[in-house]
Structure formats: structure tokens, C-alpha cells
Amino acid sequence: MTKKYTIAMLEGDGIGPEIMREAVKVLNVIQTRSGVKFDLKYAPFGGKAYFDTGLAFPDETKKVCDEADAILKGPIGLSHTESEKIPVEQRPERGALLPLRRRYNTYANFRPVYLPAELAHFSPLKPHVVEGGIDFMMIRELVGGLYFGAKERGVTPEGLRYVKETLEYDEAQIRRILVVAFDVARKRKKVLHNVHKSNVLMSSVLWNEIVEEVAADYPDVAVKHMIVDAAATALCLNPRQFDVMVMENMFGDILSDLGGGLLGSLGLMPSACIGAGKSYYEPSHGSAPDIAGKGIANPYSMIGSVAMMLEMSFGLEAESRAVWDAMRRVFGHGFTTADLRAPGDNQRVISTSEFGDHVTAALTA
Numbered sequence: 001m002t003k004k005y006t007i008a009m010l011e012g013d014g015i016g017p018e019i020m021r022e023a024v025k026v027l028n029v030i031q032t033r034s035g036v037k038f039d040l041k042y043a044p045f046g047g048k049a050y051f052d053t054g055l056a057f058p059d060e061t062k063k064v065c066d067e068a069d070a071i072l073k074g075p076i077g078l079s080h081t082e083s084e085k086i087p088v089e090q091r092p093e094r095g096a097l098l099p100l101r102r103r104y105n106t107y108a109n110f111r112p113v114y115l116p117a118e119l120a121h122f123s124p125l126k127p128h129v130v131e132g133g134i135d136f137m138m139i140r141e142l143v144g145g146l147y148f149g150a151k152e153r154g155v156t157p158e159g160l161r162y163v164k165e166t167l168e169y170d171e172a173q174i175r176r177i178l179v180v181a182f183d184v185a186r187k188r189k190k191v192l193h194n195v196h197k198s199n200v201l202m203s204s205v206l207w208n209e210i211v212e213e214v215a216a217d218y219p220d221v222a223v224k225h226m227i228v229d230a231a232a233t234a235l236c237l238n239p240r241q242f243d244v245m246v247m248e249n250m251f252g253d254i255l256s257d258l259g260g261g262l263l264g265s266l267g268l269m270p271s272a273c274i275g276a277g278k279s280y281y282e283p284s285h286g287s288a289p290d291i292a293g294k295g296i297a298n299p300y301s302m303i304g305s306v307a308m309m310l311e312m313s314f315g316l317e318a319e320s321r322a323v324w325d326a327m328r329r330v331f332g333h334g335f336t337t338a339d340l341r342a343p344g345d346n347q348r349v350i351s352t353s354e355f356g357d358h359v360t361a362a363l364t365a
């Protein structure tokens with residue numbers, strides 16, 4: 001019997017729809033290659049959804065996501081001016097993205113910082129630093145910490161405006177993300193970098209206690225501790241020392257963008273947001289409203305998110321690898337899109353949809 005998977009398709013804003021179209025081309029080839037069936041259910045989500053329906057995460061979209069086997073999500077967000085037209089609570093980040101993460105409790109965010117050796121010229125780092133390529137996995141806790149803590153805004157008795165945001169984690173929240181990270185480290189090079197700030201933050205003190213407890217179950221995995229600010233420097237100076245990194249939500253938000261910088265662009269970073277019951281997949285970058293509709297955005301991060309979904313939600317590992325390989329080959333042949341900064345000769349600039357066509361051709365070949 002043919003396996004059938006329902007995928008909620010949230011195109012999002014800006015370049016979202018155009019890079020999603022390329023992801024669909026890839027899904028179609030995978031259907032033909034593997035014999036599985038994908039049932040794609042499109043639903044509005046983000047800034048455009050707000051203007052069309054009055055809600056950034058409409059009920060109809062929640063239903064589509066609830067019923068799907070996995071969610072494929074494009075980038076969301078508007079230009080500053082457009083964003084200002086929406087009440088703060090309905091802006092796409094607060095009104096759609098964080099509620100999506102909360103709804104499905106997608107606590108484990110995988111952000112691969114991956115640049116094979118032959119693409120090392122995409123990195124702004126000196127050739128001798130990135131020679132051999134970059135390949136590590138950042139694992140970010142995605143539903144706790146400051147981003148989800150209680151917030152308060154008010155005026156002090158002295159008449160000063162103040163804010164209060166809370167950073168909260170309980171041990172179960174910390175343990176589950178660490179278990180994910182140790183499992184990944186065990187499957188890779190058996191070295192885990194634990195990123196923290198225990199010299200200042202109590203949350204990191206508890207975090208590190210749990211690291212020790214979980215580590216006892218993984219005697220084969222070496223744990224290296226690194227303070228978050230030092231980790232930022234180390235990432236720039238020698239990214240090749242890392243294989244798997246794990247950290248809390250805000251540290252991961254910031255350092256994963258640094259990871260994108262190491263690659264030369266966040267456009268080269270897909271991601272997986274894994275929950276206990278449901279997972280969703282999204283590019284790590286924003287919606288790039290400035291280049292939307294021009295056909296110059298690279299669909300790599302969207303197609304890479306498809307590759308991660310094939311592997312992590314559907315267990316189609318060989319198909320996933322084939323998608324990565326296909327993209328690698330397209331770049332390897334010197335093709336690129338105008339948005340990606342890749343100094344070097346022989347770059348043949350093609351459009352978003354041509355890039356997608358090349359990937360599907362490489363997959364079919």
C-alpha cells in the first residue's frame with residue numbers, strides 16, 4: 001500500500017511563496033522516485049494572513065496543521081513599515097510563529113551549519129580557516145527561556161517606564177533537549193559542546209547540573225563546556241572544532257545567525273523544529289521583503305528543510321540524502337542565485353525557479 005503523508009504548507013511572507021514553489025518541485029520528484037504520496041494542504045500564516053483574515057495564525061490554519069503529518073513553513077515577517085500597521089500582538093513573529101512553536105511544543109530546533117569543502121568559498125572566513133568545509137549541528141531549545149517567559153510592562157512609583165521578562169526552565173525542559181543533543185552527538189563524532197553562561201545566570205547553573213546527569217548515560221560522548229560569549233569568538237576563529245552544540249533558546253537564536261554568517265548567508269540554513277507529537281520545518285532566515293518577487297532568492301534553505309522533513313518526520317533517509325546531494329551538485333556546477341554572496345570565478349547566476357529546476361534535474365538524473 002502506498003504511504004501517504006499530509007503536509008501543511010504555510011508559504012508565509014516575502015520570498016516565502018517563491019521558494020516554497022521550488023520545494024514543491026522537489027516533493028513531486030520524491031513522490032515519483034519513492035512511491036510515497038504527499039497531500040499538500042496550503043494555509044495562510046504570517047503577515048499576509050493577518051491582512052487577508054485578521055489573524056496571523058487563523059483557526060483554519062491551526063486545523064490544517066493539527067491534521068497534518070508535518071508542517072512545511074516558509075519565512076514570515078514584513079518590512080518595518082508594513083509591520084507597524086499591525087497591532088503588536090498580531091505581528092507575524094508574536095502572532096504566528098511563537099504560537100506555532102507553543103502549540104506543537106517544538107522544543108528541539110536543529111540548525112545545520114553545513115558547507116561542503118567545494119563550497120567553502122561562500123564563507124567570508126579566510127580559506128585556511130574553512131578549508132575542508134564546515135559541518136556542525138546547532139541544537140537550540142525552542143519553547144522555553146526568555147522568549148516564552150512571563151512579561152510585564154509598567155510604570156514605577158517614580159514614574160519610570162519599566163519592563164520585566166522572565167527566563168524560566170524546569171529540569172524536564174532542560175533534560176529533554178539535552179537528551180536530543182546527546183543522541184545526535186552519539187550518532188556523529190561523539191563530541192558535544194554545551195554552551196552556557198553559568199558564571200552569571202542561575203538558569204545555566206541548573207542547565208549544567210542536568211548536563212552532568214544526562215552525560216552519565218552517555219559515557220561514549222565527550223562533553224565540552226563553553227561560555228556563550230567565548231563560543232561566539234570560537235565560532236569565528238575555528239568553526240571546524242565543533243560537531244554538535246546545544247544551548248538554550250536565546251543563545252541559540254543569536255549563535256545560529258552567527259552560524260549563518262559563517263556560511264556566507266542565512267539563505268544556506270534550513271532548520272527542523274521537532275516536537276513530541278508534531279514537527280515543522282522552516283528556513284532559519286527571514287522573509288527578505290526587499291528582494292521578494294524578483295526571482296533572485298535562493299531556495300536552498302527551503303529545499304533543505306524538505307530534506308530534513310523527509311528524514312526526520314517520514315524516515316526517508318536515502319531520499320533526504322539525495323536532495324542534499326542534488327543541491328550540492330547544482331552549486332558544485334557553479335550555479336548560484338543573485339542573493340548569495342559567493343566571491344569567486346565561474347559563478348553562473350540563475351533565478352530562483354531555475355535553481356529549483358536544476359535541483360530536480362539533478363535528482364532525476
Ligand code: IPM
Nearest residue numbers: 077093094097098253256284
Ligand atoms: C528564528 C527567528 C525567530 C526567533 C523570530 C522571528 C521570532 O529569529 O527562528 O531564529 O527569534 O526564534
Ligand code: MN
Nearest residue numbers: 253254257284
Ligand atoms: Mn533568529
